[in-house]
Amino acid sequence: MDDDYLPPIAVQDLTGVSIAALAQLRHRGLGPRYYKPTPRTVLYKRSEVVAWIEGSVRQGIRELA
Known part of the structure; x- marks a missing residue:
């Protein structure tokens, strides 16, 4: 199913993004x-x-300029 909900693990x-890195990304916006159905539950579609x-696709160094 394409829209199932996933826990951080x-x-x-x-x-390949660690759970700690996901938490930092959430904190930084x-x-x-992500979804928080309860204060201790984090889910992603x-x-x-x-x-x-x-959306993070990159083709080469020219995009850095």
């Missing part, structure tokens, strides 16, 4: 959108994580 497995990854 599953996002880590999918992206960066990274994929798979489709939004994939869109976040695909």
Whole structure:
């Protein structure tokens, strides 16, 4: 299913971004959108994580200029 909800450990497995790095991205307002159904629960939609990854595509050094 494309819109299932993933806990941070599953996002880590999918992206290679550590759970700690995901927490830092949330704190800084960066990274994929997330949901907090309870104060201690963080979830991500798979489709939004994939869109976040695909939105970070780079082709080469010219993009740095």
